[in-house]
Amino acid sequence: MKDNAAFTSRVLPWLLLLPSFIILLVFIYYPAIQAWVLSLHRSNLFLGTRRFVGFDNFTFMFTGTLSAKYIQVVVQTFAYGALVVGLGLAISVVLATLASQDIRGARIYRLLLIWPFALSPAVAGTIFLFMFNPDIGSVNEVLDALFGIKPRWLDTPYLAFSLVVIASVWKNLGYNIVFYLAALQNVPKELNEAAAIDGAGPIQRFFRITFPMLSPMTFFLLFTNLTFAFFESFGLIDIVTKGGPVGPEPFDAAGLTTTMIYQVTLDGFGGSGNTGIAAALGNIILLFTAIITVLQFRYGSRRVQYGDN
Amino acid sequence: MKRILTLALVALLSMATAQTTIEFWYAFSDAPRSGWIDDRIAEFNEQLAEQGLDYEVTGERKGSYRETLQAAVLAARQGNPPHLVQLFEVGSQLAVDSGIFKPIGEVGGIDESAYIEPVINYYTIEGEVNSIPFNSSSPILYANMQLMEEAGLDPNALPGTFGEVLDACEAIDAAGLDANCITFPLHGWFFEQWMSEQNALLANNGNGRDARATEMLLNSEAGLRIGQFMADLAAGGYYSYTGTFEDWSGSEAIFGNQESVFFITSTADAGNITRAAADVGFDVKTGLLPIPDGVDRNGVVIGGASVWLTEGHSDEELEVARDFVLYMTNAENMVSWHKLTGYYPVVNASVDLLEEEGWFEAEPNFAVAFDQLLDTKANQASAGALLGIFGEVRTIVEEALQRIYNGADVEESMNQANEEANARLAEYNANF
Numbered sequence: 001m002k003d004n005a006a007f008t009s010r011v012l013p014w015l016l017l018l019p020s021f022i023i024l025l026v027f028i029y030y031p032a033i034q035a036w037v038l039s040l041h042r043s044n045l046f047l048g049t050r051r052f053v054g055f056d057n058f059t060f061m062f063t064g065t066l067s068a069k070y071i072q073v074v075v076q077t078f079a080y081g082a083l084v085v086g087l088g089l090a091i092s093v094v095l096a097t098l099a100s101q102d103i104r105g106a107r108i109y110r111l112l113l114i115w116p117f118a119l120s121p122a123v124a125g126t127i128f129l130f131m132f133n134p135d136i137g138s139v140n141e142v143l144d145a146l147f148g149i150k151p152r153w154l155d156t157p158y159l160a161f162s163l164v165v166i167a168s169v170w171k172n173l174g175y176n177i178v179f180y181l182a183a184l185q186n187v188p189k190e191l192n193e194a195a196a197i198d199g200a201g202p203i204q205r206f207f208r209i210t211f212p213m214l215s216p217m218t219f220f221l222l223f224t225n226l227t228f229a230f231f232e233s234f235g236l237i238d239i240v241t242k243g244g245p246v247g248p249e250p251f252d253a254a255g256l257t258t259t260m261i262y263q264v265t266l267d268g269f270g271g272s273g274n275t276g277i278a279a280a281l282g283n284i285i286l287l288f289t290a291i292i293t294v295l296q297f298r299y300g301s302r303r304v305q306y307g308d309n
Numbered sequence: 310m311k312r313i314l315t316l317a318l319v320a321l322l323s324m325a326t327a328q329t330t331i332e333f334w335y336a337f338s339d340a341p342r343s344g345w346i347d348d349r350i351a352e353f354n355e356q357l358a359e360q361g362l363d364y365e366v367t368g369e370r371k372g373s374y375r376e377t378l379q380a381a382v383l384a385a386r387q388g389n390p391p392h393l394v395q396l397f398e399v400g401s402q403l404a405v406d407s408g409i410f411k412p413i414g415e416v417g418g419i420d421e422s423a424y425i426e427p428v429i430n431y432y433t434i435e436g437e438v439n440s441i442p443f444n445s446s447s448p449i450l451y452a453n454m455q456l457m458e459e460a461g462l463d464p465n466a467l468p469g470t471f472g473e474v475l476d477a478c479e480a481i482d483a484a485g486l487d488a489n490c491i492t493f494p495l496h497g498w499f500f501e502q503w504m505s506e507q508n509a510l511l512a513n514n515g516n517g518r519d520a521r522a523t524e525m526l527l528n529s530e531a532g533l534r535i536g537q538f539m540a541d542l543a544a545g546g547y548y549s550y551t552g553t554f555e556d557w558s559g560s561e562a563i564f565g566n567q568e569s570v571f572f573i574t575s576t577a578d579a580g581n582i583t584r585a586a587a588d589v590g591f592d593v594k595t596g597l598l599p600i601p602d603g604v605d606r607n608g609v610v611i612g613g614a615s616v617w618l619t620e621g622h623s624d625e626e627l628e629v630a631r632d633f634v635l636y637m638t639n640a641e642n643m644v645s646w647h648k649l650t651g652y653y654p655v656v657n658a659s660v661d662l663l664e665e666e667g668w669f670e671a672e673p674n675f676a677v678a679f680d681q682l683l684d685t686k687a688n689q690a691s692a693g694a695l696l697g698i699f700g701e702v703r704t705i706v707e708e709a710l711q712r713i714y715n716g717a718d719v720e721e722s723m724n725q726a727n728e729e730a731n732a733r734l735a736e737y738n739a740n741f
Contacts, residue, residue: 042739046382046407049740065732134552135568155552157715242553246711253725255708269379271700272403272737 032286039280045273057280068253070263070281076251077259077285080165081229088169088225089218092176097210099177100184110181117174121232124171125239129154132163154240157247157256164244164257167236172228176221183217184210219300226292230285234261260285328365331630332391335368336377336614341581343370345649349637356636357629364629374614375700378403381619385409390619392630395443397614398431399699402517405434406697406741410617414438416627419635427685428655431611431693434518440615441634444652446577447609448502449678450599453488454592456570460484467596471538474571474599478547481570490547492563493573495710496555497703500535501610501693506600507531508607508690511702512734517695521738525730527706528723534601536710536719543714554707567591573598575612576678579651583674595674597681608685610693613652651675653682697737698730705729 007013039057043050061070099109116124131137132153140150153163187210195205211218237243237257243266244257258266260281268278333350337343350368357364371377374397381394385407396404404410413419414437421429421438428442454464460481468474478490493499504511509531512522526532542548549569551559557574564572565585572582579595586593600606616634618627636642640658647654647663654660660679663669669676685691696702709726713719 042736044737044740045379046403047740048382048386048407051740060732060736065728069729152552155550160552245552246708246715248715249717252712252715252717266704270375271704271733272698273379273382274736277736 035279035282038276039283041276043274043276043279045268045275047273053276057276058284061277061280066253070254072247072251072254073258073260073263074284076161076254076256077230077261080161080168080233080257080259081226083165084168084172084229084233085222085225087165088172088176089221091169092173092221093180093211093214093218095173096177096180096184097206100181113177114174114181116171117178119171119174121168121171121235122239124167125236128163128167128170129240155245157245157251160241160244161247161256164233164237164240167240168229168233171236172225176225179217179221180214183214187213219296222296222300223293227289229259230289231261233259234265237262238265328363329626331364331366331393331626331633333366333368333393333395333616333630333633334371334377334381334391335395336371336374336397338370338372339581341649343368345646346637349642350633353633353636362629364626366630366633374400382407382409385619385621388621390621392619392622392626393634394617394619395614396440396617398612398693399696399703401432401434401439401615402695402697402699404617405439409619409621410439411620411627412437412439413441413618413631416618416624416631418628418631423656423658425653425655425657425660425682427608427682427687427691428611428653430687432615434695440617441631441638442611442615442655443613443634443638444577444646444650445611445613445655446575446652447612447678447682448493448499448573448598449576449579449681450596451564451572451574451579451582452594452596453564453567453570453572453586454594456481456486456488456567456591460486460570464594467594468571468599469597470599470602471534471541472602475541475545475547477571478542478545482545482547486570488567489549489563489569490545491542491571491573492549492560492569494555494557494560495550495553495707495714496557497706498612499573500532500706500710502598502612503535503600504531505610505691505693506598506607507534507604508686508688510690511694512696515689516692518689518692521741522694522696522734523738525702525727525734527702527709527730528720528727531601532723532727533719534604536713536723538601539710539713540719543716548714554704554711561585565589575651576675577613577650577652579675579678580649581651593674595677597677606684607688608691609681610691611682647675651678653679696734698733701733702730705733 040052040054041050042053042056060066095113099106099113132139134140134150134152134154137153144150151159153159191209192205195209200208237259241255241257243255243262245255246252247256254263264278264281264285267281268275335343335346337346346368350366354365369391371380377394378396378400381391384390390409419438419441424442428445429438432438432440432442450467452464452467457464461484462477462480468477474491481488481490501511509529510516510526512526513524514520514522516522549563550556551563553559560572560574561578561582563569564582567589583593597606598609618630622630638656640656640662643654643656643659644662646652647659648668654663669679705726709722712722
């Protein structure tokens, strides 16, 4: 019986990895390559046609008559992503920290905060759609009673955008809080106690001790929240605003809540089934995500402290 | 061994009595309409059994019209298409271009003259009838009679032009009613209808019927009049909607909750709306679709859907499928369909039956849409456009109307819409 854990056989490691490779190949790499190939063709879902056109799909989107629309969609997606990530993580870390304190009922608070973490975007969207219905929703009833105003959440462009952001942030709170609560367990209590003895206030303690120690988790959640904003926001947007009201100038070339992934479905499945353009836009989302991830790893990872200095 | 033999015998027997299934995919999700279809399917299956034919029709709800078309195309590409598909009228060009459907004219056995002319004309492309009309509709004006009286308007004199609507809205405003003046779903369909009423084409090449359309005409003078109406409604705060495009049920709820005096929507909802109004406690009167002032009423375009047969089945199967559709759209059935929903009875014989029993006198609300259809002049504008990109055009028009509603300049907005539609059309035509 050998003590060292390295594999002696050369083939065995590859055999053990094979199932994972097959799944990755069939469900991730092959479709991704097909999407790249498709984006270089003029392809239509209904006609079943497919003709190689090089980068025509990309130029169609970003130069020419429709460029205002697609550029607006890209800008909106970034704005939406930044807000969802920024607000989402900020609120989550505060709530998780508060719920980690040694107070009565902390366990119940933690449970209630974690509860909605597995909600699908569609369900979250439906909840918010009903709550924020301008005529019969509960939010407007309360606002009417308190302030006498009934904002038109669904047809005023900026309000609709805010609603979608709020719904997305709320949907991700459960998920973010679960991870932050776990990460907070790893923050040694002694550090906080020592700082308190030295006279640091709670806010100082939070920013100087807790938050830096949470940075690995923040780094991870930044990435997952960004993935949600770029790829998974479709369900929520489809339920709440369907791409949303067209904004005022200069945001009047597309619905204000149309993110890139929503535009992908509008192009590919909404009208005449132009799957070539949908694939092209989908690949652009992938490109942006890749760039952001690279930047994040390069600059962000320097700031991550893994707690053992 | 004995078990294997028994199993084999059972398998053989079940194969011998296996019926050929005729699949019918449709797009109604509400209980009254899908229930009606299911009843007809059951009746037809009984007939098949009596005649000793080994076929069975099954019906399946596939979602919205767009989803039904996509599902059918995808199924066909995988080699397993349903026999019958209910497709919306504006999907006709896509259906023809997709190549998966077999024109009913080729299958034969239908009497074109049995159908109401404007309806069968819509589905006749290049001289051949492509599909069997099933549910056809047009938009009409619904009015809450009680609210009209409260506003000091005569409930028997419904506004017939944009100007009259705006006047009525002023009166409603002045009377200080809680309700808004008018609601209708923000849907490109109404734009298409208003273009037809003005005898205006939506696209060139005879609305895409003489040859494939290459240019859109959304920003013609007729289109600008429609945009201006939207601007006027917005300026006075007379229009209400839920904020989402194509929200039929949203606007219906607004009217049903008495939050709007007038409602423009399909005649296909006449049954539902009148019943719902009675439950809530108000009376509904219907009138012709209001049109721009100073325009000769040209008539409406057929809306709704038809039933298409698909390629890839034996002639015998297609004939049984065709017979089912003919049964579903026969005179008596179309009478009951019309009474249940408000969709036109598409067969001339049904119209005769309804007139004999005095239906149109007894139910004037249903008669309005009908008169509007029969008075439609037969020309290229009212024949409706054939466009592969109709789905996108509708969204583009809806966005333009929303921009106008939010205060944008009418001409700029419609020009922008037309340019966008032209770009999409060029992209689609590049496929051929």
